[in-house]
Amino acid sequence: MPAGVQGESVARNYAEALLTLARTAEDPAGWGIMLRQVATAMTTDITLSRFLESPRIAADAKSALLSKALGDRVPRHFLRFLQQLVRNRRQMLVPVIADEYDTLLDASQGIVHARVTLARPAGDDETAMIGQRLSKVVGRTVVPHVTVDTTILGGVVVRMGDTVMDGSVSRRLATLRARMGTGRR
Template identity: 55%
Template structure:
């Protein structure tokens, strides 16, 4: 819990920096790439965690590595993380940053389960319908589960909208058994 709060505070600061630079998407891509690198590269993890390497040395290495790939404000932000010994929170900061950016831009992510794979046109149509129903821009994350038989199951946060044929058949079965 504490680390999530700390990561969110840093993400808010990064979003403010990105807003000033008018580069919210660019900073998002950079923090995501850096977060993925920290999560996925054992050598980078060991380097960032190593107590025998000073914060100044870590900052210098990261500054050189990012100098030609990122705006100066972003590099300084990362160096400040290292100075404050929060560099291992970079993946969590990336997650929080994107959550804050989505909220600021009126986007929600929906986990959408369908019975069959959708083509691009069907996905676009589904996205428009969900956006109209929810009142925000919906970013669907589709998964295929043939067990729902047909229809869709949409999860946005804690809200579940089940329009599956399987659920409808279950309700019909319950009604028929109850009518006996």
Template identity: 40%
Template sequence: MNESAKHETVLDTGALQLGRVYAQALIGAAMKEGVTDDAIEQLGQLVDDVLSQHPTLASVFASPRVSQEEKSRILDSLLGDKVHPVLLRFLKVVAGRGRLGYLNEIRYSADELKNEMMGRVVAEVRTALPLTDELRQSVQQRLADKLGKDVVLKETVDPQLIGGLVVRVGDTVIDSSVAGQLESLSQRARDGLASKLIANADSFASGS
């Protein structure tokens, strides 16, 4: 399994529960028309490419002082024929219930539900340095062997991380034996990078 979830999210548990309810409704409606993948992908694009880049619009969606009618008008103007009608109708329902401020949580839960439907599990991996392609594949394979499922990695780089690597699946931190194996991989990757940096510095200093 070579897929990796790129979005990084810190979400409130209560908000996630609400998001999951709405995500289930979206997936249910999308499945009836055979557009589940499209609906989830387009929701992700709305969150990542539009709302994250235009915080004023996100604030309008979340504001209780902006009417349902105005929010629906904005959705029509913004999305129109750019998204599948199933998603547009869903967003208008969410707007009508005053929940457009939870689109991030709904999107997150929709991704999780899709992974569950496909027999995949999301593993959150925090590392001190970005994973290389080789290390990413090794981490995915070892986790897949441990969990007995295909694994999607949600990667976060934290330079302040002590120990180099933390792996979490749901509320569970992977046990020390597997985490230790992955940490060993991570350490070798850091050592390799350090060696290259030192070699480059030596080359620069010698003028070669």
């Protein structure tokens, strides 16, 4: 589900709150797994997704369904967190909250996720090499998530949080064009 910048910011706030609860329960990894399972169910089960998304169904009915489905399977505070999302009409952000939660949990363990854009597909060996090189640069374990965008022509664009490293051929050409246009050599 695309969330946009505002949705990601809200999702990060919820993820931080859930991580605090999970740490209090001394099971942040387990809570992350439960959250991911709920997110997966929402994205794969169209009936569940439509039920939770429908404005015609009262929040109480949605909370009751969550309680019935999860009440004896998840910690009480985890269930209350999901029910609060429903009351706040933020239940459709669960998949984005799960992503943010995973990112926060990994960051607390020294793991950084990087969005790596290449002009062509990368094999497993190349992806591993990119991860190793980025890990050396930032001094933490970097997990690269590679996407392909042929418009960059070549090179690589790396995004880690708010940091962007643009070594693409298209950026280099744009810089060269700008220099040539201003008469600088």
